[in-house]
Amino acid sequence: MESKTITQKPEYGNWVSLGLIRKVFFIFIFFTVVDAALWAWLPGWLPLKITVTLLALFTLTAAIYFCFARYLFSPKGKDVQNQITDLLLSRISWNGDGKALDIGCGSGALTIKIAKKYGNAHITGVDYWDGSWGYSKKRCEENSRIEGVSSRTDFIRADASKLPFADHSFDAVVSNLTFHEVKSIRDKYVLIDEALRVLKNGGCFVFQDLFLFRACYPHLNEHIELLRKSGIGNITFLDTSKSSFIPRTLKLPFMAGTIGILYGTK
Numbered sequence: 001m002e003s004k005t006i007t008q009k010p011e012y013g014n015w016v017s018l019g020l021i022r023k024v025f026f027i028f029i030f031f032t033v034v035d036a037a038l039w040a041w042l043p044g045w046l047p048l049k050i051t052v053t054l055l056a057l058f059t060l061t062a063a064i065y066f067c068f069a070r071y072l073f074s075p076k077g078k079d080v081q082n083q084i085t086d087l088l089l090s091r092i093s094w095n096g097d098g099k100a101l102d103i104g105c106g107s108g109a110l111t112i113k114i115a116k117k118y119g120n121a122h123i124t125g126v127d128y129w130d131g132s133w134g135y136s137k138k139r140c141e142e143n144s145r146i147e148g149v150s151s152r153t154d155f156i157r158a159d160a161s162k163l164p165f166a167d168h169s170f171d172a173v174v175s176n177l178t179f180h181e182v183k184s185i186r187d188k189y190v191l192i193d194e195a196l197r198v199l200k201n202g203g204c205f206v207f208q209d210l211f212l213f214r215a216c217y218p219h220l221n222e223h224i225e226l227l228r229k230s231g232i233g234n235i236t237f238l239d240t241s242k243s244s245f246i247p248r249t250l251k252l253p254f255m256a257g258t259i260g261i262l263y264g265t266k
Helices: 018-041 046-073 080-090 109-117 137-146 188-197 220-229
Strands: 098-103 121-127 153-157 170-176 199-209 234-238 260-265
Touching (some): 046 080, 080 199, 109 137
Parallel strands (some): 098 121
């Protein structure tokens, strides 16, 4: 009898986590139970009953939407998550010699993509891994091993606002949809400045985030001008949300509707 070889596959997760979907469904169930109890046992109170009914319908709609969004992000759907990451990857202007830093590496997807594209480079991925997305350092290392790049990658737990590296440590610095998630600091522009601090002069940077979401990034154009005046003359902004591969259903402000890429050379 021939033995079957079991091929391991990396697990990169989905930006719409199952945990989020479960939470929304639980909230829907809660409102549904309360709604049923109000209509069955409480006479009058019509405004309250209608409000709870609407809340139940809203959370059900949200749960269905998040399920559909998860499908669109996944390889089994439209593979939007991978395409957004690849768009960032395509903006890296680097010969691949030296070291690169991936800030907010999550499950290691971008770190590993860079390592596979640049065979002579060493890539460091940093993340806080607070458990919100189900990612971990262990998963990153396992994915890196499965993808065959573990000898050229390493993963470190760190806060994006206080990177544990000296000035001018890396030849390339990237970050994919991380800065807006950092809870330790409100001013997200500080995170951009911190990322540029560890980049060598002449090195390339590519940052993708919710740059068009004004609550996170007010006065974006003004900050870009400040960066230019500080000596970073080669800097460009790309509106990711206009990409044709992103379905209209995902172009909401809290999904992919405010994503942009800031890239250039220090």
